[in-house]
Amino acid sequence: MKTMWERTWKKLFTLGLLSISATSWASDNKLTLENCHLGEIRSQVKCGTLQVPENYQKPQGRQISVNFSILPAINNSDNKVPLMFLAGGPGQGAVELSAHIFRNFNEIRKSRDIILVDQRGTGASSPLQCQDKVGINPYTSLIEDFTNEEVKDCLAQLTADDKLDLAQFTSENAVRDFDAVRAALGHEKINIYGGSYGTRAALVYMRLFPQSLNSVVLDSVAPVEVPIGLFGQSAARSFKLLLENCQKDKACQQAYPNLAQEFKNVVAKLAQSPAKVIISHPRLGTATEFIINDTKFISTLQMQLYSLTGRSLVPLIIHQASIGDFKPLAGLIAQTDTDEGMGIYIGLHLNIVCNEDMPRMSEQMLKDDAINDFAKDLSNKIMQDACAVWPTYSVSDDFYMPITANIPTLILSGELDPVTPPSNGEKSAATLPNSHHIVVKNTAHIVASTKCAVGLVNEFLSSLMPKTLDESCLSELPEESFMTGLNGSVIVTPQADKE
Numbered sequence: 001m002k003t004m005w006e007r008t009w010k011k012l013f014t015l016g017l018l019s020i021s022a023t024s025w026a027s028d029n030k031l032t033l034e035n036c037h038l039g040e041i042r043s044q045v046k047c048g049t050l051q052v053p054e055n056y057q058k059p060q061g062r063q064i065s066v067n068f069s070i071l072p073a074i075n076n077s078d079n080k081v082p083l084m085f086l087a088g089g090p091g092q093g094a095v096e097l098s099a100h101i102f103r104n105f106n107e108i109r110k111s112r113d114i115i116l117v118d119q120r121g122t123g124a125s126s127p128l129q130c131q132d133k134v135g136i137n138p139y140t141s142l143i144e145d146f147t148n149e150e151v152k153d154c155l156a157q158l159t160a161d162d163k164l165d166l167a168q169f170t171s172e173n174a175v176r177d178f179d180a181v182r183a184a185l186g187h188e189k190i191n192i193y194g195g196s197y198g199t200r201a202a203l204v205y206m207r208l209f210p211q212s213l214n215s216v217v218l219d220s221v222a223p224v225e226v227p228i229g230l231f232g233q234s235a236a237r238s239f240k241l242l243l244e245n246c247q248k249d250k251a252c253q254q255a256y257p258n259l260a261q262e263f264k265n266v267v268a269k270l271a272q273s274p275a276k277v278i279i280s281h282p283r284l285g286t287a288t289e290f291i292i293n294d295t296k297f298i299s300t301l302q303m304q305l306y307s308l309t310g311r312s313l314v315p316l317i318i319h320q321a322s323i324g325d326f327k328p329l330a331g332l333i334a335q336t337d338t339d340e341g342m343g344i345y346i347g348l349h350l351n352i353v354c355n356e357d358m359p360r361m362s363e364q365m366l367k368d369d370a371i372n373d374f375a376k377d378l379s380n381k382i383m384q385d386a387c388a389v390w391p392t393y394s395v396s397d398d399f400y401m402p403i404t405a406n407i408p409t410l411i412l413s414g415e416l417d418p419v420t421p422p423s424n425g426e427k428s429a430a431t432l433p434n435s436h437h438i439v440v441k442n443t444a445h446i447v448a449s450t451k452c453a454v455g456l457v458n459e460f461l462s463s464l465m466p467k468t469l470d471e472s473c474l475s476e477l478p479e480e481s482f483m484t485g486l487n488g489s490v491i492v493t494p495q496a497d498k499e
Contacts, residue, residue, distance in 0.1 A: 030063075046072065051064070054164070066177045073110065076112075084117065084181075086119075090228075091122055094119065104449065108454065117178050120168075120173060127348075138336050140289055142295070148386060190214060191215045192205060193219065204224065213407050215409070220417055221428050236373055238416055249481065266318065283334060301314055308443070308480065316328055316485075355390075403428070406433050410435070410466045412438055414444045422439045425437045438456070456470075
């Protein structure tokens with residue numbers, strides 16, 4: 001989808017009315033399961049659907065189809081308890097991540113099935129996504145051009161002909177779907193892994209169906225007590241760490257000795273007057289106008305803070321912009337100029353955040369979060385506007401209660417994370433009696449993106465003892481490295497050369 005609000009949202013990114021038992025109806029011939037092939041996965045996997053009530057208070061009412069896939073264990077002779085993967089966002093379709101999980105979680109997949117369920121509102125589970133309408137040029141468009149007309153158009157599409165009841169597309173109902181899939185597949189218990197918003201879903205799962213869970217992994221935690229969207233302070237903290245790490249690294253410090261000041265200078269100049277330059281289109285090679293203001297510059301940098309690869313580019317982008325060269329920035333903008341979409345089902349994202357998170361943000365919370373030296377209130381400004389026109393539904397008071405289930409739980413936080421900082425993990429660790437919180441120094445968002453961290457998760461799934469894991473490999477993770485020239489090289493400075 002190439003609408004302005006979706007492109008804008010990508011830059012700003014990109015988190016119990018009834019405790020009915022899923023087992024009472026899940027086995028009632030509503031499950032389909034067959035061998036299939038998914039994307040670039042060459043081996044055969046399994047694809048399935050399960051019919052569930054749209055409204056769990058009306059189990060005999062309108063049904064929706066929940067889509068899922070199973071990545072079978074390479075060696076299933078031990079019949080180990082499977083792992084269910086809960087995607088992030090909110091708004092990621094889990095099945096669309098199958099190839100990524102197939103590769104990255106290979107060590108886990110050696111001995112246990114991995115189940116991926118498209119959360120209702122994503123993927124092939126009654127997706128809340130709108131059709132393409134207006135082509136927007138990402139090189140000339142600005143965040144300030146955003147209007148709510150497209151949000152209203154999207155809403156009209158989703159609610160046309162009474163196709164869906166948006167009030168039923170909640171985190172709690174999503175978890176009821178997940179547990180229904182568990183029951184329909186005949187598993188007494190499962191392990192669950194949640195990443196980012198997936199941790200929110202995992203925590204809700206722990207409250208609604210603790211008896212269904214063997215263990216839980218929370219990676220980059222979004223606690224129910226912490227509203228999704230207050231990213232001003234955490235993004236500023238992450239950016240500050242990047243600046244500090246650049247100055248600790250000899251090569252980066254020599255290349256960019258005044259990086260913090262260069263950032264301030266660029267932002268101040270762009271805030272006063274947007275830059276307009278002619279560049280060679282990053283994909284087409286044609287002459288293209290490129291317009292940059294302060295919010296476009298900052299929001300593009302903010303997206304790079306999520307990963308070590310993205311972070312490695314930030315000093316170069318800032319420095320080149322400070323001397324009037326915006327071509328590296330244009331290269332990053334070009335990443336959004338595709339027909340592949342953004343991997344987020346915007347309708348579901350809005351439906352959850354507007355109803356489960358925005359109402360919890362007081363004026364004081366918003367003001368406090370905006371007091372920072374990086375993105376100010378950029379993270380939630382557009383969301384507030386969009387939520388002003390989105391339908392509302394009620395969330396139960398229990399939803400916001402800290403989770404206290406006595407389930408073996410491994411909590412992972414990246415020290416450099418711009419959206420789910422280690423303080424989030426500390427909140428969950430404080431209320432979960434059988435948990436262990438590991439803060440990984442040289443990692444940003446999603447810790448289980450390295451072989452070391454995936455190995456830790458695999459060890460935990462076998463031992464169910466979060467406090468006795470062998471964490472030694474974490475100390476071997478390399479420190480941040482940065483691109484120091486336009487030739488594309490990233491110089492990894494030996495530890496002995498660090499200042």
